[in-house]
Amino acid sequence: MTPSTHIIGGGVAGLAAALELAERGDPVTLYEAGPVCGGRCRSYFDRELGCRIDNGNHLLLSGNHAAMRYLRRIGAADTLGGPGEPVFPFYDLSRDERWTLRLSRGRIPWWLFSQRRRVPETRIVDYLPLLRLGHARPGDTVASVLPHNALYRRLVEPLAVAALNTPAYRGSARLLGAVVDETLAKGGENCIPMFPREGLSESFVDPALARLAALGAQVHTGHRIAALGIEGERVRSLSAPGGARLLGPHDRVVLAVPPAVATALLPGLDAPDEHEAIVNLHFRAEAPPSEAGFVGLIGGLAEWIFAKPGVISVTISAANRLLERPAAELAHSVWGEVARVFGLAPDLPPVRVLREKRATFAATFAQHRRRPGATTPVKNLVLAGDWTATGLPATIEGAIRSGFAAADALRAIPSTA
């Protein structure tokens, strides 16, 4: 009999593992603690705003190859939108200045030779240190290895904070280098910004669940696994609502939960334990049409603004510093910036302020060092999640890769009881 795989956690890492295994013909059962799957990447209907919103804006790049492969396999590749070109519009609030970074598509960065396509007040040579980020010493931070010039203030720091969700003075240069190596260094073709046209769940979750159902996988929401019954180096049972679920002698388990849950379920596991928040503000307002559908802000509180039909959403990363700030005060300050960028009335529209306290692990070197690989000392148990050793910061790309890697790691596990 083919052994069953039990996947704990229905975020994109768990869904990617389930997809990989179910497509190979393995029997799969997924347990998600929450009422719906998606974890930190999900949409919901907000009664107060009267529309569906995402828990937070998520930006992907066309060079996120695992994420793109996942979307193709669940039939959702066409649910992402964006400018279709490697363009990044910015607005500097301190100078009331707009510009757009326009990369060329190929590997040779022709765009660097055009002043109109570069960041204003930067020279070609300013960009060269970016290619060295991946070769930084392990403990180097982004702020410690790059010169603090106009390029740093107007491009590198905003991108680093967004990619690492960690302030540049703490964020690992090597982790940012890994992102640069897979995107900017490969040319604009790999840097086309993409985001869900409708919502995160409509792109990453619902089509995956439909595909899993078609493949015969079982998905149980509202099923928190409270403990793993580990005996003799194997998981033998799962404590599920309604009682223990006994595993077959050859069954396997993928633990695809956040790091704090994983360390509670698997004593002795070392994992990142420091987190950074992300604050999102969703305003019920209409932005004027724009080329890219989003804009990066410099010199303000807001960092990225996304314009969707009827909703303007703002992201602020590395936001532990804002956790105590009253929501109304945040909303007023941020709307003031949004209204300036789009030339809208200063009156505050209906707004939802969402603070994801543990949005991602802090992408410092010390935390990065604590990231475990997929395999564990428990022979039929593997790990997945954006916090495992993916080589990338905590992103959808990393989470999906970890799910695929966990499925691969199971192949190498002997199925002896």
Ligand SMILES: Cc1cc2nc3c(=O)[nH]c(=O)nc-3n(C[C@H](O)[C@H](O)[C@H](O)COP(=O)(O)OP(=O)(O)OC[C@H]3O[C@@H](n4cnc5c(N)ncnc54)[C@H](O)[C@@H]3O)c2cc1C
């Ligand atoms: C506000 C915000 C903005 C972000 N922006 C971006 C972005 O722009 N681009 C990008 O690429 N990434 C972004 N990210 C990061 C991205 O969302 C995550 O990297 C990714 O969703 C993590 O997926 P995961 O499956 O590893 O973890 P999770 O999504 O945390 O999934 C874990 C799942 O396990 C479930 N679970 C927990 N305990 C149990 C249990 N005991 N039993 C059963 N189930 C359990 C949880 O309910 C959850 O569904 C952002 C994250 C946030 C929060």
